[in-house]
C-alpha cells in the first residue's frame with residue numbers, strides 16, 4: 125500500500141495506521157462525532173462536512189478511499205454520480221474499498237441490499253474489480269451484524 129492520503133468515512137482507521145487521512149460526511153453531526161472520537165484517541169485526522177458526490181471539488185487526489193456504509197444509502201442516480209466523483213479523486217492504481225449491505229442479508233429494514241452484479245456494473249468503466257468478498261458489517265441494532273460485501277476496486 126502506498127503512503128499517500130486517504131479519504132474515508134472511517135478515517136480514524138487510516139490514521140491509526142499512520143496514514144494521512146481526510147474524513148468526509150455530508151452530516152455535520154457525523155463529523156462532530158468523528159472529530160470527538162479522533163481527539164479522544166489522539167489521532168490527527170482532517171474532517172470536512174462534504175458531499176461525496178462532489179469529491180472533485182476537493183482539488184485533491186488519494187491513494188485509497190474507504191467507504192463504510194455510503195454506497196448502499198445512495199439511490200441509482202446518485203450511485204452513478206458517486207462513481208464519477210470517486211474517479212476524479214482516486215489516483216491511477218489507487219483503491220476504493222467498500223463495505224455495503226449485501227443481497228444475502230434477509231429483510232428489508234435498513235439500507236438497500238446490493239448485489240455483486242450491481243457493484244460490477246457500477247465500476248465497469250475505468251475500474252478493475254480486485255475482489256468482492258462476503259463479510260459482516262457492524263450495525264447498532266443487531267449484535268450479530270448484517271451480511272455484507274467488501275469490495276476492492278482499482279482505478280485504472
Ligand SMILES: C[S@@+](CC[C@H](N)C(=O)[O-])C[C@H]1O[C@@H](n2cnc3c(N)ncnc32)[C@H](O)[C@@H]1O
Nearest residue numbers: 133149150151154174175176177192193194197
Ligand atoms: C449508514 S451511515 C454510515 C456512517 C459511517 N460511515 C459508519 O460506518 O458508521 C451513512 C452515512 O453516509 C452519509 N452520507 C449520505 N449521503 C452522503 C453524501 N452525499 N456525501 C457524504 N456523506 C453522505 C450519511 O450522513 C451517513 O453518515
